[in-house]
Amino acid sequence: MIGIRPVAYCLAVAVTFLVGPATAVATSGPMSLQLTYKIEWGDVDVATTSADWVFAEDTFELVATSRTVGLSDAFRTYRGRTELSGRIVNGRYLPHRLVISGVSKRRARAAITTWAPATGAAATHREPALDLEKVFPLAEEHIDGAIDPFSAMLNALNNIAQGGSCTGSQRVYDGLRTSELTLHDIGTEILQKDRPFAYRGEALVCGFVGKPTGGHQRKSRWRKKQPKPEDVLIFVAEVRPDLFLPVRLQAKSFLGTVTARLVMPSLTVERQ
Secondary structure (H helix, E strand, O other): OOOOOOOHHHHHHHHHHHHOHHHOOEOOOOEEEEEEEEEEEOOEEEEEEEEEEEEOOOEEEEEEEEEEOHHHHHHOOEEEEEEEEEEEEOOEEEEEEEEEEEEEOOEEEEEEEEEOOOOOOEEEEEEOOOOOOOEOOOOHHHHOOOEOHHHHHHHHHHHHHHHOOOOEEEEEEOOOOEEEEEEEEEEEEEEOOOOOOOOOEEEEEEEEEEEEEEOOEOOOHHHHOOOOHHHEEEEEEEEEOOEEEEEEEEEEEOOEEEEEEEOHHHOEEEEO
16 A cells, blocks of 8 residues: 555555555455554554455455544645455465555555466556656566565464464565565563553564565665564454454654554454
8 A cells, every 4th residue: 555654654664564454354254344543653643544344255355545644644645545356265365456546745646456367467557657766666576476465464364363373474566566574473462452442452463574675765764774573563463253453563763653553443343
């Protein structure tokens, strides 16, 4: 998903896999799911994201929106939308079509990517084209075999549900960027209800490392620091029987800590 700019997007690659993928779920059987996450920089609200998931026996769909709020909205307004459809094959989530769009500072960007069912080959239409003076080029070797970040997080959550472990890696592509994602087992933690709407209880702690491989900004302070698994933590909890969700993300940076929390009263689950 095109990230939330610039305050929340400072950690876009990380937050994308939570606040896009933060909208991910591992479950079995047909169901629909509605989620909302609030994002804070320190104690200041900077963004919110909401998602509607629909899971059938062998397909899934997502419609998600994100927007800046508060002071960040006053200084750098951002609105984003994601639409995803995919297939479930032998328990693995695979993308079919991903549409991402966003508007920031009156500038719009969009990318439509489709994956061929037989080969998994990806084809993308972008508007506008990548500005290679500002971002690194995309290489076919990084796109080939990659899936979208949302499906990647669904697969990671499914691994957690099945085996109780975060450990794993995946190459991802969202139409604008490619990255290599790695999750690490950190342990478990009892989360306190630090906000009235937040989750309270036991959570599995996953360390997250995202290595950009193309499409990322050429001028970026983030690339000057070697990331560690402890820099970005994703807390995954069984919020309902057999329903595993990221309930919190904490990302450290030179700007402070960005935290995304699942708004528990917003969680709506309908099983068929």
